[in-house]
Amino acid sequence: MQVYNTLTRKKEEFKPLVPGKISMYVCGPTVYNYIHIGNARSAIAFDTIRRYFEYRGYEVKYVSNFTDVDDKMINQARQEKITVAQLAKRYIEAYTEDTRALNxxxxxxHPRATEEIDSIIDFIQDLIAKGFAYEVDGDVYYRTKKFADYGKLSDQNIAQLEEGASEHVKDEEQQRKEDPIDFALWKAQKQADEIAWDSPWGKGRPGWHIECSVMSTKYLGNTIDIHAGGQDLEFPHHENEIAQSEAKTGQKFVNYWLHNGFVTVGKDQEKMSKSLHNFVTVHDIIQKIDPQILRFFMASVQYRxxxxxxxxxxxxxxxxxxKFKNTLLNVAFRLEDQTESQADSELAAAIEMTEKKFVEAMDDDFNVQNALAAIYDLLPLVNANANAEKSDKSALKQFDHAFKAWIEVFGLDASQLVKQEASDDDAQIDELVKERDLARKNKDWARSDEIRDxxxxxxxxxxxxxxxxxxTRE
Known part of the structure; x- marks a missing residue:
């Protein structure tokens, strides 16, 4: 299996730290609003990758955090005149509901920043003891230049970073730092109504970057197989995570960095984001369309x-x-009938070849387009066999099992696709169908057409x- 590693900017053979097991950390949402389609892209992309690992027999330990305290949350809670905890509860529940709908x-x-305060403080104290962090008036900053490889993930030039940061040197916070590119690990409480915890440096709260370093190393180990998130997290968030984690542990933080591409909107293909006010929330869109459609739309594009x-x-x-639904119904209908089965070596061989192509495509950095193309090419042959006078029921059973496993990787539940709720008029429909069959048998085409209408x-x-x-129902 080959995966594209952002750190090395090339595809590499995937070798987990422990054979058969994968440790995977995916940056979760900041829970101050409903997630938009762009946020959902990350959740769906890495869920699809996780599902494929599981399809291949791996045991995946998958950790994804909730950032439940930061400036945006404090400002939103203040605006709504509620606590940060109340705001977080509302939108964690909304996130859970929306992502469940997307399968x-x-x-x-799902660790939460506010539940890891003691671990975060311990982590920061360790960085201070090692000389990688310092305290100023209750704030704690990371000495970025002390970490020799800073910028290696995002290919940033530290001199350019410093030049850019120096433009804001008059800013009060920048003046407190030893260097403009140093970043916050702990933020002192600035107003009495701000959520805060006691610490060795006074009341305050953790910075954004530190929480993921703490949660990842705490729950998955000092070195993990995969760390993932959106492209916008590559710098500074993931860059800072590397600096913090490797400074503390002295070990490589992550073996494979995976980043998903953006969701764009409009003719100009502008990036979807809350700051640009061009976003569509998952909460709203799944009220209008089947959530499976949104899920499949997102999962059917290669994650990068x-x-x-x-x-x-x-x-x-x-x-x-x-088309998937109709094929499943065709096969199920044929497998239930009492007609004689006839072996079809072409179909059996095509199913095995599709399995091979599916795995080859997905093993190539999760190339979902090629994997789906292999499935599409098989469907006409399957449907033709299902509708033939004599079908190969053994091969159709083989297809039914394989196909359901393939589409499950993309988050499609076959049982939900073909589910048809019982209705009060089912018996009436069955009688009309029987009457139409009789009319057709008697060549009463007018009555047959009338019943169809x-x-x-x-x-x-x-x-x-x-x-x-x-x-079937429409």
Whole structure:
């Protein structure tokens, strides 16, 4: 398996620290609002990767945090006249609800910054003792230049960083720092109504970057297999995580860094973000469309590539899901009938070849487009066999099992795709279908067409197959 490592800027053979097991940390949301489509892209991309690892037989320990205290949360809570904890509770519950709708597997662990204060303070004290951090008036900063490899992940030039930071040297905080590019590990309480905890440096709260270093090393170990997040976290967040973690432990922090591409909107393909006010929340969109459509739309693009959000692209995803659903229904219908089975070596070989192509594509840095292309190419052959006078039921069973496992990697639940809720008019529909079959047998085409139209008005789709008449709801 090959994965693209942001740190080395090339594909590398994936070798987990422990054979058969994977430690994976994914930066979670800051919970001050509903997540937008761009936030969901990261959750879906790395859930898809996690699912593929599990498909390949790996045991994945997947940790994703909640940032439940920071400047945005303090400002939002103050504006709403509620506590930061109340704000966090609301939006953690919303995040859980929205990601569940998108069939994102819960993390093995969802640590929260506010529940790790003691560990964060211990971590910072260790950095101070090692000379990598210093305290000024209750704030604690990281000595960026003391870490020799600073900038290695994002390929940043430290001299350029310093030049850029020096433009803000008059800022009160910058004047307190030893160097303009030093960053905060602990922030002193500035106003009495700000959420704060006691510390050796006075009342305050953790900086943003430190929490992920603490949670990752605490729950996954000093060195982990994979650390992931959006491209916008590459610098400064992930860069700072490396500096903090490796300074404290003296060990390599992460073996493989994975970053997902942005979601863009509009003809100009502008990045979707809250700051640009061009975002669509998951909470809103899943009230209007089937969440499986949004999930598949996001999962069907290779994680490092940019995604352009549009109604047209959502519609294309919906059409593909319909093809998947129809194929599942065709196969299920044929497997239930009593007709004789006839071996089809071409179909059996095609299924095995599709499995091979699927794995080859996904093993190449999770190339979902090629993996899906292999599946698409198989569907006409499967449907043709399912509709033939004599089908290969053994091969169709093989396909049914493999296909459900393939699409599960993309977060599609086959049972939900074909689920048809029982309705009070089911018996009436069955009677109308029987009456139509009789009319067709008697060549009463006018009555047959009349019943078809009646069923269509009821939202029922009729399919005539060699094995009988099938009906589904629109």
């Amino acid at each position: 994102v597997e819960p993390a093995s662990l 590539r940019q995604i352009n959000y549009s109604e047209e692209n959502l519609s294309q995803a919906a059409n593909i899901i319909d 009646q069923l269509k008005e009821m939202g029922i789709i009729i399919q005539d197959t060699p094995q009988g008449t099938r009906w």
